[in-house]
Structures are given as structure tokens and as C-alpha cells.
Amino acid sequence: xxxxxxxxxxxxxxxxxxxRALAEQTGRFTVDTDDLIESMTKMKIRQIxxxxxxxxxRQLEQRxxxxxxxxxxxxxxxxxxxFFMVKNMQRLGKVVFLHSPLEAIxxxxxxxxxxxxxxxxxxxxxxxxxxxxxxxxxxxxxxxVADMEIAVQGRENADIAAEIAFRLRG
Ligand code: S3P
Numbered sequence: 001x002x003x004x005x006x007x008x009x010x011x012x013x014x015x016x017x018x019x020r021a022l023a024e025q026t027g028r029f030t031v032d033t034d035d036l037i038e039s040m041t042k043m044k045i046r047q048i049x050x051x052x053x054x055x056x057x058r059q060l061e062q063r064x065x066x067x068x069x070x071x072x073x074x075x076x077x078x079x080x081x082x083f084f085m086v087k088n089m090q091r092l093g094k095v096v097f098l099h100s101p102l103e104a105i106x107x108x109x110x111x112x113x114x115x116x117x118x119x120x121x122x123x124x125x126x127x128x129x130x131x132x133x134x135x136x137x138x139x140x141x142x143x144x145v146a147d148m149e150i151a152v153q154g155r156e157n158a159d160i161a162a163e164i165a166f167r168l169r170g
């Protein structure tokens with residue numbers, strides 16, 4: 001098994017920011033699965049969804065997962081919200097689920113200075129009823145695949161990262 005730390009959870013929960021804080025605290029590098037896909041395809045995620053569809057995007061996530069399994073170790077991986085569905089998830093490393101209620105995620109997103117861009121770049125966050133259904137549907141699935149769950153609502157990224165580092169040591 002690759003010795004990575006994978007942060008999973010719903011869109012906007014703070015996986016990227018927590019991954020960067022965790023990388024800083026542990027001296028690891030961090031990669032983001034959406035960034036890997038964008039660099040591989042030279043397309044934005046929004047464009048992939050619009051032009052090639054979600055099913056194709058999920059295939060690209062699987063390709064990114066296969067690459068991570070064979071080439072990346074000792075790294076903090078910030079995973080897109082649906083990345084946990086790849087078939088080799090458990091072989092990539094320790095899986096940490098960042099959990100917060102959906103209302104808190106959306107409220108925190110809206111407070112950010114570039115809130116509009118952050119919402120717009122996420123195709124599955126355009127329709128809030130659909131996002132709510134997806135959140136409810138995914139919650140048990142995140143929990144099933146995770147080795148560890150962290151409650152992140154209202155917390156600083158550095159504090160969340162410190163808890164992850166502490167619990168992984170123990
Ligand atoms: C998705 C989450 C997004 C991105 C894509 C699909 C999802 O990543 O991978 O828009 O299925 O939840 P973030 O969780 O980083 O927003």
C-alpha cells in the first residue's frame with residue numbers, strides 16, 4: 001500500500017487548505033486530485049463536466065488514482081469530493097474524512113472573498129437541492145471508506161491538521 005494521507009469529504013469542506021497545513025506541519029508534499037486531472041487534460045474541471053460529462057470525469061479520477069498508487073508515496077493527497085469512489089482507494093494510504101454539516105460548509109464558502117468563483121467552478125454545487133441530496137447520499141459512503149473521521153466545523157485548518165497528525169501517530 002502507498003503510504004499517503006488522503007483527505008476526503010464534501011466539496012468546500014476545506015480539504016485543500018487542511019492538506020496544505022498538514023503538509024507544512026509534517027514536512028510532506030501535497031497534491032490535489034483535481035489539479036492532477038486538470039494538468040493531465042489541460043482542461044478545467046468545469047469544462048470536462050460540460051463537454052465530456054461526469055462519467056468521463058470519474059474515469060479520469062480512476063486514472064489519477066492508478067498513477068498515485070504506483071508513483072506517489074509519503075504525500076498528503078487532497079481528493080475531489082467524489083474521488084473516494086475509485087476502486088483502489090484503500091491501497092493509496094490512510095483515508096481521513098473531514099466532516100461538517102452541509103449548512104456550515106455553504107456558510108463558510110459564502111464568507112470567502114472569492115465565494116462566487118469557488119461555487120462556480122464546482123458543477124455539482126450549482127443546484128443546492130441536488131447538492132443536499134448528494135451530501136445525504138454520500139455521508140455513509142465517506143464513513144465506510146474512511147479510516148478516521150474528523151469534525152471540522154468552525155475550526156482552523158492548522159488545528160484540524162494537528163489533530164490528524166496526532167491521531168495518525170497514535
Ligand atoms: C466533485 C468535487 C470537486 C471536483 C468535481 C466533482 C464531487 O472537488 O472533483 O467538481 O463529485 O464532489 P472538490 O471536492 O475539491 O470541490
